[in-house]
Amino acid sequence: MSSDAALILEAANFAAEKHKQQRRKDPEKTPYINHPLGVARILSHEGGITDTAVLQAALLHDTVEDTNTTFEEIELHFGQDVRNIVEEVTDDKTLPKMERKRLQMEHAPHCSQKAKLVKLADKLYNLRDLKRCTPEGWSEQRVQEYFQWASEVVKGLRGTNSILEGKLDHMFMDQGIAV
């Protein structure tokens, strides 16, 4: 096996252990790990990304935000490059939700190219997931507001990967949002 494949599997396994108690918000209660795996897969299979640190960061991108994982732990296991990307895509969960949403819009244009790639794939996965089925307790209006907000964040991520941006644009247009 190539050493890059081994590094990627190590990140997948780390994320699986960290997210093991967590489920998605869909009625089926899909295991949460499906999301980071899908985000990494979008980058490799759709975006053409082969950068190992980006694929590892995609697998790990919600571990600090949503589990007891620390940035130090990420750095120890996966190095500073991966830690930096994960740090850039992690929301501060101690802030109120509206503030977190506003900060994502504000920070997006200032992210590194590697962090922008993870953010584009994260949004693409979540929007597809919203189309697949509505999370429990979400109204149609909340779904539409998520699309609207995501389109604002994606505006700040443009010029990074034309394939992913094109697919996101199709989703926004499909939803009646001008891009």
Ligand SMILES: Nc1nc2c(ncn2[C@@H]2O[C@H](COP(=O)(O)OP(=O)(O)O)[C@@H](OP(=O)(O)OP(=O)(O)O)[C@H]2O)c(=O)[nH]1
């Ligand atoms: N579409 C969808 N999303 C789900 C589902 N289960 C969990 N999520 C997660 O919910 C988040 C979006 O829901 P919100 O209500 O807007 O945000 P919050 O969970 O952070 O409060 C995303 O977090 P995130 O990945 O950190 O991205 P971001 O949207 O916060 O940038 C997404 O991964 C599901 O079944 N469908």
Ligand SMILES: [Mn+2]
């Ligand atoms: Mn995510």
